[in-house]
């Protein structure tokens with residue numbers, strides 16, 4: 405709760421102890437989710453910390469998550485500062501993630517339909533066919549397959565085809581290298597700027613631009629010819645450029661058109677890779693999931709789209725539980741637009757803020773036995789995720805994931821298909837997941853599973 409600064413005495417804000425200049429960077433790099441939980445437990449809902457010489461405020465807990473969605477939160481917080489490095493790197497004027505207020509609303513309106521689950525309505529069978537061809541290509545029987553990489557190709561194949569009309573698989577490595585550098589150096593600032601001088605990065609960025617120009621050409625050819633109902637995200641962005649160039653200038657086309665890959669690739673690939681691990685690691689969960697997916701596809705691939713989620717409650721529980729324990733967005737990053745008081749602590753205009761939205765994921769107050777993988781937490785009457793501010797895998801407030809409804813279907817359908825088609829095993833059987841943290845927390849790139857065969 406936020407109280408006017410003059411009504412109550414302010415509380416002194418504790419400072420997290422860290423190394424000179426490096427500050428908390430090592431602890432954050434080891435396990436950011438746990439680091440933020442520890443800070444919350446040790447220092448309370450507000451503390452100050454240092455990362456590579458830069459000062460930050462951390463606000464955490466359910467109050468912080470809820471604050472993002474309040475009128476006050478919208479007035480006091482903005483995203484610009486965290487994304488301006490990326491915007492400059494693309495030679496753009498702005499990006500959806502880095503604008504707030506009316507300008508943000510305008511961009512979200514342009515992209516809402518293209519990013520929503522409407523974009524895959526009537527196309528579940530097509531998504532399944534894409535997923536199947538990924539198995540044939542990237543998951544050979546008998547082999548140990550790197551899961552995150554396998555998922556990255558699957559996601560680009562799916563998102564490319566559905567959102568943009570083409571699957572640019574030859575660009576997957578370039579997109580990944582570009583995202584990795586930009587997010588690490590310019591957005592989350594966990595790595596030094598010198599890395600952007602690497603020839604490897606420059607080459608990859610040039611290739612992403614090449615992809616962007618191809619997408620512009622493709623959109624140009626389609627403009628005015630595609631019926632309203634068949635327009636995809638690329639068509640909508642290009643139409644906005646033609647019809648309201650002040651909202652979508654030419655300089656912003658590449659960052660907007662390649663946006664689905666920045667937003668969707670690492671997020672979905674890391675999440676689905678983590679789900680492969682959690683399901684294989686818990687045989688009782690695996691048995692329930694296999695039973696469900698076998699029933700789901702027993703009548704063929706032409707499934708009832710509206711009934712999908714209802715038919716796979718255990719898989720849904722496994723997905724939600726994995727997203728609780730392996731959140732890809734541990735905190736949201738914002739800048740204070742003005743002086744304000746949060747939980748009795750003074751925060752000054754211009755201060756950089758981490759909002760530890762994933763902290764409640766690990767709190768026994770909301771999720772009893774928080775480290776236990778329990779897929780039944782989400783069903784009524786328990787519905788533990790429904791406590792306000794407790795569960796935020798897709799973020800909170802005005803920048804809440806625009807692709808959420810699409811991602812939910814994409815993840816559910818992809819995982820249903822993975823477990824229906826492939827007989828996978830951890831190796832060794834008692835393998836414990838190694839994780840990475842930069843730029844997106846998730847399973848380590850060397851996490852592999854054995855493809856023992858096809859189940860169907």
Ligand code: HEM
Pocket residue numbers: 500501502512519563663664665667668669671672675732733736737797798799800802803804805806807808810811
């Ligand atoms: C596991 C899946 C995903 C997770 C957990 C996830 C999570 C998030 C989070 C936490 C944010 C908010 C960031 C912030 O407030 O700073 C966000 C924003 C966004 N996401 Fe996702 N995301 C996922 C998949 C996707 C997919 C598949 C797409 C579309 C292809 C997508 C599109 C977007 C967009 C466009 C935004 C920016 C929204 C805005 O700034 O207004 N996401 N996502």
